[in-house]
Amino acid sequence: MSNTSTIIYTKTDEAPALATYSFLPIVKAFTKPSGVNVETKDISLANRILAVFPDFLKDNQKVSDDLALLGELVKKPEANIIKLPNISASIPQLKDAIEELQSKGYNLPNYPDEPKNDSEKDIKSRYDKIKGSAVNPVLREGNSDRRAPKAVKNYAKKNPHSMGAWSSDSKTHVATMDAGDFAHNEKSVTLNKATTVSIEFKGNNGNTEILKNNLNLLQGEIIDATVLSKKALIQFLETQVKDAKDKDVLFSLHMKATMMKVSDPIIFGHAVKVFFKDLFAKHGETFKSIGVDVNNGFGNLLEKLEELPSDKRKEIEQDITVAYKNGPALAMVNSDKGITNLHVPSDVIIDASMPAMIRTSGQMWNAKGKQQDTKAVIPDSSYAGIYSATIDFCKEHGAFDPTTMGTVPNVGLMAQKAEEYGSHDKTFEIQSNGIVSVIDSAGNTLIEHSVEAGDIWRMCQVKDAPIQDWIKLAVSRARASQTPAVFWLDKNRAHDAEIIKKVNSYLPNHDTSGLDIRILSPIEATRFTLERVKEGKDTISVSGNVLRDYLTDLFPILELGTSAKMLSIVPLMNGGGLFETGAGGSAPKHVQQLLEENHLRWDSLGEFLALAVSLEHLSEVTNNPKAQVLADSLDLATEKLLDNKKGPSRKAGELDNRGSHFYLAMYWAEALANQNKDQKLKQIFIPIAEKLAENEAVILQELNNVQGHPTNIGGYYEPDNTLTNQVMRPSKTLNNVLDSIK
Numbered sequence: 001m002s003n004t005s006t007i008i009y010t011k012t013d014e015a016p017a018l019a020t021y022s023f024l025p026i027v028k029a030f031t032k033p034s035g036v037n038v039e040t041k042d043i044s045l046a047n048r049i050l051a052v053f054p055d056f057l058k059d060n061q062k063v064s065d066d067l068a069l070l071g072e073l074v075k076k077p078e079a080n081i082i083k084l085p086n087i088s089a090s091i092p093q094l095k096d097a098i099e100e101l102q103s104k105g106y107n108l109p110n111y112p113d114e115p116k117n118d119s120e121k122d123i124k125s126r127y128d129k130i131k132g133s134a135v136n137p138v139l140r141e142g143n144s145d146r147r148a149p150k151a152v153k154n155y156a157k158k159n160p161h162s163m164g165a166w167s168s169d170s171k172t173h174v175a176t177m178d179a180g181d182f183a184h185n186e187k188s189v190t191l192n193k194a195t196t197v198s199i200e201f202k203g204n205n206g207n208t209e210i211l212k213n214n215l216n217l218l219q220g221e222i223i224d225a226t227v228l229s230k231k232a233l234i235q236f237l238e239t240q241v242k243d244a245k246d247k248d249v250l251f252s253l254h255m256k257a258t259m260m261k262v263s264d265p266i267i268f269g270h271a272v273k274v275f276f277k278d279l280f281a282k283h284g285e286t287f288k289s290i291g292v293d294v295n296n297g298f299g300n301l302l303e304k305l306e307e308l309p310s311d312k313r314k315e316i317e318q319d320i321t322v323a324y325k326n327g328p329a330l331a332m333v334n335s336d337k338g339i340t341n342l343h344v345p346s347d348v349i350i351d352a353s354m355p356a357m358i359r360t361s362g363q364m365w366n367a368k369g370k371q372q373d374t375k376a377v378i379p380d381s382s383y384a385g386i387y388s389a390t391i392d393f394c395k396e397h398g399a400f401d402p403t404t405m406g407t408v409p410n411v412g413l414m415a416q417k418a419e420e421y422g423s424h425d426k427t428f429e430i431q432s433n434g435i436v437s438v439i440d441s442a443g444n445t446l447i448e449h450s451v452e453a454g455d456i457w458r459m460c461q462v463k464d465a466p467i468q469d470w471i472k473l474a475v476s477r478a479r480a481s482q483t484p485a486v487f488w489l490d491k492n493r494a495h496d497a498e499i500i501k502k503v504n505s506y507l508p509n510h511d512t513s514g515l516d517i518r519i520l521s522p523i524e525a526t527r528f529t530l531e532r533v534k535e536g537k538d539t540i541s542v543s544g545n546v547l548r549d550y551l552t553d554l555f556p557i558l559e560l561g562t563s564a565k566m567l568s569i570v571p572l573m574n575g576g577g578l579f580e581t582g583a584g585g586s587a588p589k590h591v592q593q594l595l596e597e598n599h600l601r602w603d604s605l606g607e608f609l610a611l612a613v614s615l616e617h618l619s620e621v622t623n624n625p626k627a628q629v630l631a632d633s634l635d636l637a638t639e640k641l642l643d644n645k646k647g648p649s650r651k652a653g654e655l656d657n658r659g660s661h662f663y664l665a666m667y668w669a670e671a672l673a674n675q676n677k678d679q680k681l682k683q684i685f686i687p688i689a690e691k692l693a694e695n696e697a698v699i700l701q702e703l704n705n706v707q708g709h710p711t712n713i714g715g716y717y718e719p720d721n722t723l724t725n726q727v728m729r730p731s732k733t734l735n736n737v738l739d740s741i742k
C-alpha cells in the first residue's frame with residue numbers, strides 16, 4: 001500500500017480534521033516536487049464505524065478498514081505516519097455518530113444496550129471495539145518522546161498565556177482512596193519463562209468460570225493484577241459527597257473513561273448513583289424498567305426519562321431538583337446548558353481536566369458560571385498523589401510563571417499496550433463473591449485475589465522489549481538534551497518494584513556517564529520536578545503509560561497553555577516513525593465556534609512540528625536530501641510564524657487556523673527560496689514565495705471576510721467533503737498559487 005517515500009497523514013475528527021482540509025493541500029503541494037508521496041488514511045470515528053459493518057451497507061457505501069491497515073503498517077520499517085488526535089468515543093458519542101450516519105442513509109444497526117440474541121451480541125461487540133480509545137493503542141508500536149521544542153518554549157516564555165493566581169487558603173484538594181483500591185491491592189510478578197495463562201473465577205458457591213483463556217506471555221514480561229472494592233469505593237464516594245457539601249466546595253470527578261473504557265465507566269456510574277442516592281433509592285425500579293445505565297453518565301438517565309409518562313417524569317424531575325439542592329454543588333461542563341461533570345463520561349477527562357483546573361487557580365465552574373474551589377475526586381490512588389503534590393506546591397508558592405518556568409519533556413512507556421491502558425480485555429466486573437486467580441500452563445497460581453460482587457478486577461501486562469526500548473530512549477534523550485531524567489516509579493508499589501529491577505539491570509547497558517538519572521516515587525518526583533520548574537530548570541520525566549498521558553498534559557498546559565503545541569514522536573520498535581501531532585484532544589468546542597462564527601481557533605503547531613520530523617525521518621530512511629531541505633525550511637517557517645505571532649486568534653474576524661496555514665505556506669516557500677542546498681527546489685519556490693507575498697493582503701481578505709456568520713459543513717462526525725472543502729479553503733488566490741506548484 002505504501003512505499004518508503006510515503007507519508008500517511010491521518011484523517012480524524014472534529015477540529016483537527018477541519019484543519020486538515022486546509023493544511024493537507026499545502027503539504028501535498030509543497031512535498032510533491034521532492035518525490036514525497038502524502039496519502040491519507042481515514043481513522044475518523046465515522047469511518048471506523050462504517051468499516052466494521054460492510055454487511056449492512058450498500059456496495060457504494062463500503063469503506064476500507066484504514067485503522068487495520070495502519071495497524072499492520074506500524075509493524076513495518078517503512079511506516080511513516082502523521083497521526084492527528086481522534087475521538088475516543090464514549091457511548092453517548094458513539095450513539096450520536098451512529099444516528100448521524102443513519103440519517104445520511106447508511107443502514108447501520110442501533111447500538112444494542114442490552115443485546116437480546118446472538119445477532120445483537122455480535123453488533124454490540126463490533127461497536128464495543130470502536131468504543132473508547134481504540135486507535136492509539138493499535139498504532140503505538142513504540143514508546144513516546146514528547147517535548148516542547150525550543151522555539152515553542154521560548155515563544156511561550158515571551159508570550160505567556162493567562163495563569164490563574166493561587167491563594168494559600170484555597171480549599172481545593174484531591175480526594176483519593178486510602179484502602180481497597182487498585183493501588184492498594186496490586187500484586188505483580190515477572191515471568192522467568194514464557195507461558196500461557198488463564199484467568200479463573202471460583203465462586204464461594206462452587207461455581208467456576210474462565211474469565212480469559214490462552215493468554216500468551218513472554219519471558220521477562222511483567223504482569224500485575226489488582227482489584228477495586230465496590231464497597232470501599234461506595235463508602236469513599238459517600239464520604240466525599242458529604243465532605244464537599246460540608247466544606248462548600250464543588251464536587252468534581254476526574255476519570256479516564258475513554259482510555260480505561262471498561263473500568264472507569266463503572267466507577268463513573270457508582271459516582272452518579274452515590275451522588276443521586278435518594279433518587280435511586282426511590283426510583284431505582286423505574287430506572288431499571290427503562291434501561292437507565294448511568295455508567296454512560298447522568299445524561300443517560302435524563303434521556304431515558306423521555307420514555308416515561310409525563311406525570312412520572314415530572315415527579316422524577318422534581319426529585320432531581322431536590323437532589324441538586326440537597327447535595328454539594330457540582331462542577332459544571334457547561335453552566336448555561338446545565339451540563340454537569342456527571343452528565344457525560346467523556347466530557348471531563350483527567351489528563352486535561354486536572355491541569356485545566358490547576359491553571360484556573362484550582363477552581364472549576366459552578367452552576368452560576370462562576371469559579372469556585374473544588375474537591376477533585378480521583379478514586380484510585382495510584383496516580384492521584386501527583387495532583388495533590390502539585391496543588392500543595394501552588395498553595396505554598398503561588399501559580400507557576402510561564403515566562404520563567406522550566407520545561408518537563410516526557411519519555412513514556414507505551415509500546416504494545418503497556419500497563420493499564422492495555423488492560424481492557426482483562427478487566428472484569430465481578431458477579432459474585434469468590435476468588436480470581438491467574439494460572440499458568442503448568443497449573444501454578446501466579447496471582448490470586450479474594451473478590452466480592454461488584455468489584456472490578458483487572459490484569460495488566462508489559463513486555464520486556466518495550467521496557468528495554470524505553471530505558472534506551474530515556475538515556476538517549478537525557479544525553480541529547482543534557483537534562484536530568486527522573487524515572488517516576490514507586491518502590492512500594494508492586495508493579496513499579498518489578499520495573500525498578502529492570503531499570504537497574506538495563507541501565508548499565510548504556511553509557512550514562514555524566515548524566516543525572518534517578519528513580520523517585522511519583523510524589524517525590526513531582527516535588528523534585530516542580531522545585532526545578534520554578535527555578536527555570538528542565539527535567540525529563542520518564543514514566544509508565546498512565547503518567548505519560550497525565551504528565552504530557554499537565555506540564556504543557558501549565559507551560560504552554562495547551563498540549564497541542566508539543567512535539568510528540570513515537571519511534572516505532574521496528575524502525576518506522578509515528579508522529580503524533582501535539583499531545584491533546586480533538587477540541588469539540590472549536591468545531592462549535594466554526595459552525596457559529598466560521599472561525600476555527602485550532603492551532604496547527606503540533607501538525608507543523610510533526611510534519612517536520614516526519615520529513616526528516618523520511619529523508620534519512622530513503623536517502624532523500626530534498627526531504628531534509630523541506631524539513632529544515634519548515635522548521636524555519638514555524639519559528640518565523642511564532643516570532644511574527646501568526647498563530648490563530650480566538651476571536652472571529654481575526655486570523656484563524658486557515659490564516660495561520662497561509663502564513664506557514666508563505667514562510668515555508670520563502671525558506672525554500674532562500675536555501676542553497678537544493679537548487680531545483682529553490683527555483684520552484686522562488687516564484688511561489690513571491691506570489692504568496694504579493695497577494696498577502698488579498699488572501700487575508702478572502703480568508704477573513706467569510707468569518708462572523710454561521711456556516712454549514714453538512715455533518716459533525718461525517719462532514720460533507722465538498723462543503724467542508726469550501727469552508728476550509730475560501731481563498732481562491734491561495735488555492736491557485738498552491739495549484740501552480742509543479
Ligand SMILES: NC(=O)C1=CN([C@@H]2O[C@H](COP(=O)(O)OP(=O)(O)OC[C@H]3O[C@@H](n4cnc5c(N)ncnc54)[C@H](OP(=O)(O)O)[C@@H]3O)[C@@H](O)[C@H]2O)C=CC1
Pocket residue numbers: 084085086087088089136258346347349352353562563564582583584585586587588589590601602603604
Ligand atoms: N490523541 C488523541 O487522539 C486524543 C484524543 N482525545 C479526544 O479528544 C476529545 C476532546 O478531549 P478534551 O479532553 O476535551 O481535550 P482537547 O485537547 O480537545 O481540548 C481541551 C482544550 O484545549 C485547547 N486545545 C486543544 N487543542 C488545541 C489546539 N490545537 N489549538 C488550540 N487550543 C487547543 C482548547 O481550549 P479552548 O477551548 O480554550 O480553546 C480545548 O478546548 C475527546 O473525544 C477525547 O477522547 C483526547 C486526547 C488525545
Ligand SMILES: O=C(O)CCC(=O)C(=O)O
Pocket residue numbers: 088132133134136137258259351548549552583584
Ligand atoms: O487515546 C486517547 O483517548 C487519549 C490519548 C491521550 O490522551 C494521550 O496519549 O495523551
Ligand SMILES: [Mg+2]
Pocket residue numbers: 351549550552553583584
Ligand atoms: Mg493525554
